[in-house]
Amino acid sequence: MRKGVVKMVLKKVAYHEAEKSAKIICGWFFYQPKLPNAVKKLRKF
Amino acid sequence: MIGFISEKLTGYLLKRETICQEEYEIYLFGMAQFFRKILVDATVVFLGILFGKAWEMIIFLIAFRVIRIYAGGYHAVTPFGCYLLTILMLFMVLLSLHFISWNLSILTAVWIFASVLILALAPIEVENRPIEEAERIYYKRKVRVFWILENIAILLCMVLHLRMGAESIVLAQATLGMALLCEKWIHGDVRND
Numbered sequence A: 001m002r003k004g005v006v007k008m009v010l011k012k013v014a015y016h017e018a019e020k021s022a023k024i025i026c027g028w029f030f031y032q033p034k035l036p037n038a039v040k041k042l043r044k045f
Numbered sequence B: 001m002i003g004f005i006s007e008k009l010t011g012y013l014l015k016r017e018t019i020c021q022e023e024y025e026i027y028l029f030g031m032a033q034f035f036r037k038i039l040v041d042a043t044v045v046f047l048g049i050l051f052g053k054a055w056e057m058i059i060f061l062i063a064f065r066v067i068r069i070y071a072g073g074y075h076a077v078t079p080f081g082c083y084l085l086t087i088l089m090l091f092m093v094l095l096s097l098h099f100i101s102w103n104l105s106i107l108t109a110v111w112i113f114a115s116v117l118i119l120a121l122a123p124i125e126v127e128n129r130p131i132e133e134a135e136r137i138y139y140k141r142k143v144r145v146f147w148i149l150e151n152i153a154i155l156l157c158m159v160l161h162l163r164m165g166a167e168s169i170v171l172a173q174a175t176l177g178m179a180l181l182c183e184k185w186i187h188g189d190v191r192n193d
Helices: A002-023 B002-015 B021-050 B052-072 B079-099 B104-121 B133-159 B165-188
Strands: none
Touching: A002 B002, A002 B021, B002 B021, B002 B104, B021 B052, B021 B079, B052 B079, B052 B104, B052 B133, B052 B165, B079 B165, B104 B165, B133 B165
């Protein structure tokens, strides 16, 4: 049960971060990694 | 290290069939971004606590990030370079908060200087994150909205005699302005090359 919750939280957090990174210019302070093609597709413009 | 942890965790999700192979790249990237952000945020708060300026650092972090994500600007070549640069920048901010006597004239001058840079230069794309025209318009609008909101916050802090809040937000805008200026100066706008 607890493992299932951890897995779901990890999955949600990782997807949310990837989706957010696709929509912004800079992910943290002074570094922006190149977006993988799969992440680029999450951009909605 | 962060790459290793992210790979392990994403591999675990894949093995347990929580995600499928096609999604692996998305989750690996997101996981790494999440842990890097946690590391940087924790460093900001840690340095703030260490120097007795935790609230200033938290306000600085929020004010810097809300505009930075849409404004772009100078970026290091590697994540480690970014981390070192972040620490250096935080030391400079802490020293500024400690040693500069932030009277109204200095605060206003820095505020105007930072605002001019932000409004004139943002958004600036970088090599790893080229932006299209529609995005440029969208980011510019976002930068202006958050810049206005931060200015309202600065004025409120000054009216309520919360000088520390105003100083932290102005310093965040100044740091962002300098990051934009550095990127423009060193690399130019990628789009215009």
